[in-house]
Amino acid sequence: MLCARVWRGLSPLCRGGHLTAWTRTQSHTAAAARLDLSGIYPPIATPFTAKEDVDYRRLEENLQKYNKIPFKGLVVQGSNGEYPYLTEEERVEVVRTVRRSLPADKVLMAGSGCESTGATVQLTEKMAAVGADAVLVVTPCFYKGKMDSRALIQHFTKVADCSPVPVVLYSVPANTGLELPLDAVVQLSQHPNIVGLKDSGGDITRIGLTVHKTKTQDFQVLAGSAGFLMAAYCVGAVGGVCALANVLGRELCELERLCVSGCWEEARVLQQRLIEPNAAVTRKLGVPALKQAMEWFGFHGGACRSPLQPLTEAETQQLRRDFSSNGWL
Amino acid sequence: MLCARVWRGLSPLCRGGHLTAWTRTQSHTAAAARLDLSGIYPPIATPFTAKEDVDYRRLEENLQKYNKIPFKGLVVQGSNGEYPYLTEEERVEVVRTVRRSLPADKVLMAGSGCESTGATVQLTEKMAAVGADAVLVVTPCFYKGKMDSRALIQHFTKVADCSPVPVVLYSVPANTGLELPLDAVVQLSQHPNIVGLKDSGGDITRIGLTVHKTKTQDFQVLAGSAGFLMAAYCVGAVGGVCALANVLGRELCELERLCVSGCWEEARVLQQRLIEPNAAVTRKLGVPALKQAMEWFGFHGGACRSPLQPLTEAETQQLRRDFSSNGWL
């Protein structure tokens, strides 16, 4: 596999920190050049058995269904995959499993972010080795008071220097309590192995400015939620990683098509019907709701790992209302 | 003047709180029906003399220039007008002055929000009496912990019941620390005398959902800042009240034209060049920066009232950079 080979070649240099500018530019530019991120990705959920083990069989059944939807690819081990609740081995094994089922022309973007730079580099290597086409690297966040641009630039630069596959930055303030500062994004966009940003914050002014200030870099911005997907396209994003795509994947691909082809009026009508269902499975009711909705739409969702709790009866009713009042149930 | 006459008729009923549904519907529907809010409005700044008195002469000179720009109208006594620093008499007098200079076909929207419901009703009456076509009513905010939907619905309903002119809701969390809850907006959109919302929060998902959930009400949403104007049009807003229109009014009207006529690619290019100048005169450097930039572009800005301070030298340079790096200076 190319990715792994590239990594093996880079690895000693990287670890010693003596990677020359030449080596870095050559290998990374090649790797990065081929990767077009544009399109829709579901950040797939991780099904568990009743005993909270990863249910690989059900995962594959979901994948078979997703393969029939015109997604650009899948995000594996994003926030909706409950990655903080998986061991490192599980995180890698899930990616390996997905790679086996995923057609070669679909992009597999694997979440490899950890709190420390070193752990992130190691997991990035493993993700590439099992077939990830790109890694999605979340901002470290525990010491949030210290995660300023200086620290984050250093972190992502080191990861990108060492990664055998292209890196996508990931800013998700609702979970991390931290927004990747715009000046850091702009500087990091110049790295040959950093190809884009998943922005889940949803500040459309900031997204527009990110596109504007990185326009000379072939840097790709992905909307991190379906609620502002159309607006993100409008200001220059090229796609979306949307929890709701686990449930209403075809509809989100249709929204993409309408935006890309300039059918803004029809896009608006569809976009508006997606806002409440999206909010329900993300900000309002979270991963347990996403998994419940998946069940209603023919996918395996199932329970979450503890401490995430099943929905209460009232929450389930609210969830149903948010889909049905928009004509989806 | 019609507005004042309408008010005089309503006033006794209103004060007694015995306004019948019939009366209300009749008079307000008529009033509201005529008011199309679509378009661009500068929320005009208030020039002061060196002694911090309102400088009506300079204000009129600005108005002469604004009259040549294809604005839909003007917002007078919005946040950028330093209304919290003006006495009630000054607030009214400024509106009266603007009315005299403003062509009859331009909409004069006057800020009449106060902390108490009673004071807001009274100032609304006065604004209508001196010629406001509509009032812009900000959320009361001092007791923010108590300003839930129940209180805010009651407040705006009472104001709208009593107002002789249509009411536009105004949510500006950066100043008030409070966002008008969406369920309150939806309920208030059903009032015959409430015709729209100026949303300065900039959460594009929320703006899209507001449009969606009020679509049966002929309710008009205005973007409250130039930073997300194009995205707001994209999701269904009909115009914008933009501080930056005090400085780059023609350019914002051009952005409006591009959005309305579906020239999204050109719109995007223009929008992106406006984000940093807009941030500079609002969130980042505030009203003193807005007034400084007005001077550079041929308008009278001048100083602010205390405790707003003049820009420091470093801030002035930052402001200049935010305009010049985007090709405006």
Added chain:
Amino acid sequence: MLCARVWRGLSPLCRGGHLTAWTRTQSHTAAAARLDLSGIYPPIATPFTAKEDVDYRRLEENLQKYNKIPFKGLVVQGSNGEYPYLTEEERVEVVRTVRRSLPADKVLMAGSGCESTGATVQLTEKMAAVGADAVLVVTPCFYKGKMDSRALIQHFTKVADCSPVPVVLYSVPANTGLELPLDAVVQLSQHPNIVGLKDSGGDITRIGLTVHKTKTQDFQVLAGSAGFLMAAYCVGAVGGVCALANVLGRELCELERLCVSGCWEEARVLQQRLIEPNAAVTRKLGVPALKQAMEWFGFHGGACRSPLQPLTEAETQQLRRDFSSNGWL
């Protein structure tokens, strides 16, 4: 009346901004030196009639009762007095009324803060003229992004320069969304006419540091809420302005006595029983709850001005529980 005379002497100088250091030091040091703030103050509520007019008769009946409690004085037109809902005339008239009923040896601290520096200076003058012994000046807050130390130091310095009576700074972030920065407090503490701070933020580390860094200035810190009164005494505060003193005034004076006399064990027992009732009438349920509780304890509370709403039935029950579960009802 001395205060008014002092003001008349100062006024022309002040207005011109040419007050010499000598004059300022002389007159203000004299004024400030006499004012010992130590003790407990209720920030009194403003009773209204059914028509929402100020009910001066009921106010005086409350005052008669408060006069029998060993308060150091009263705060009039603080946040609990609904000052943002009163006209300037009402604000002054309420202070005048209180002065008439208040024994000369009790301190009358009048809230005179407005958004603009000029309006604050004028209202401060009026408050002094009707008998305030000191003014409590809240941070302006509408343009919160611009209310940095520079602006706030300028604002309070100007007010203190012009005020015929000592000034107490007032930081209440729950209402204003703004905390008076510590470096501003430290610098302002050096002004001869600024004698203290009411801190309603409740960050005890900050309160301790404020005492520490102003210890050479004879600067007095007052706790702004009963919830942290004992802890504030512990780290060096000299008293408290506590909404709950409108209801449980004797108990708070007893808590003061226990703290001042070093009876910390007894103080702790009493303090702990006051936390929930205090939270109920402030942060949790606000002024309407304060007024409801006043009724239960023999004072006139009555309704609030709109848009403040009466408690719901559920809220009233919660309020009752917060008092009864701590043995007060």
Added chain:
Amino acid sequence: MLCARVWRGLSPLCRGGHLTAWTRTQSHTAAAARLDLSGIYPPIATPFTAKEDVDYRRLEENLQKYNKIPFKGLVVQGSNGEYPYLTEEERVEVVRTVRRSLPADKVLMAGSGCESTGATVQLTEKMAAVGADAVLVVTPCFYKGKMDSRALIQHFTKVADCSPVPVVLYSVPANTGLELPLDAVVQLSQHPNIVGLKDSGGDITRIGLTVHKTKTQDFQVLAGSAGFLMAAYCVGAVGGVCALANVLGRELCELERLCVSGCWEEARVLQQRLIEPNAAVTRKLGVPALKQAMEWFGFHGGACRSPLQPLTEAETQQLRRDFSSNGWL
């Protein structure tokens, strides 16, 4: 070793979830009864070599020095130990190392919190097996929108059910963006194997209320920072886990002595001199500053793991000032 034996006995029951109330009460009450938490604990820093490996030799040298200070014990793998940057093996190995050096009469409290309940249970078991006397369990926080009282009560109950040693709850909102709700604390305080709370939020009103509402449970509250240590004692806390104790350990033990013996005046003088140094090594400049200050005071601090950055020159000067201006350097 007793802890491990107890665990082996409990483990099958626990894993099956069929632990009877009787068994639980018996074993846990015995375990919990012996543990008096009162006193001062440094949450020790983890020294690294130049290559970012754990430097066990330097760690032991620090421990020899700490053993001469009258601490109640040590917290190992708290936030200041950079635990999110250590592997699980390293976390356990550091605790094992500390246990070997720590006198038997000192309490070893080991951080064992992970995001998932299952991982936390497993790490808790391991920490007990290598000699922890208690575990400090931080709130899971990634899915903060879902970490309500229901989820947190379930999480901590499960961990406490399974833990062979007593559990101390840990709320540190500055890092987690989440405060353990008071109602959850109150309910969890009834669990026989949950003996206390480390509160790093510093809301003194909340700390007082926590003491009040758990007073029938022999539940012990520890201040999580030196900035409010005296105030916390004042309202009923029994000790403190203070980053600053890594640097000024004797001084914090002296502050404890003054508080416990009722020397409040002397305590206040000492407390006030500790606020700025404490803020510098926590909120303001973080773990890198803590480690730098340790070097100045004769301990091994050294560098942090990436992405934590070394202090800039300006930060180092600020740090020095915060110690020297209070007479410590």
